[in-house]
Amino acid sequence: MVKKSVSKEKLNFEIPAFILGTISLVFALTLTSPIAGLVLGVLGIVFSLKQKSLFSRRAFIISIIGVALSFLILLWAVLMQFNLI
Numbered sequence: 001m002v003k004k005s006v007s008k009e010k011l012n013f014e015i016p017a018f019i020l021g022t023i024s025l026v027f028a029l030t031l032t033s034p035i036a037g038l039v040l041g042v043l044g045i046v047f048s049l050k051q052k053s054l055f056s057r058r059a060f061i062i063s064i065i066g067v068a069l070s071f072l073i074l075l076w077a078v079l080m081q082f083n084l085i
Helices: 014-029 034-049 054-081
Strands: none
Touching: 014 034, 014 054, 034 054
C-alpha cells in the first residue's frame, strides 16, 4: 500500500474555521444555545490555528469573540437560574 503525502499547503482550514466561528457567533447572539456556540467556537479556533493566513486570522478573531460571548451568556443564564443576579 502506497500512502500519498498531502502537504499542509493543500489542506484548506480557513473556510471551515470561518464558518464555525460565524455559527458560534450566531448561536451566542441569538441566545439559543451557548453550549453549541462554545463547542463550535473552539473548533473554529483549532482549525484557524492549523493555517497561517490573513483569512485564518480573521476566523480566529471571530471564533474568539463567539467563544467569549457564548461563555458570558452561559454564565448569565446559570446566574439567572439560581437568582444570583
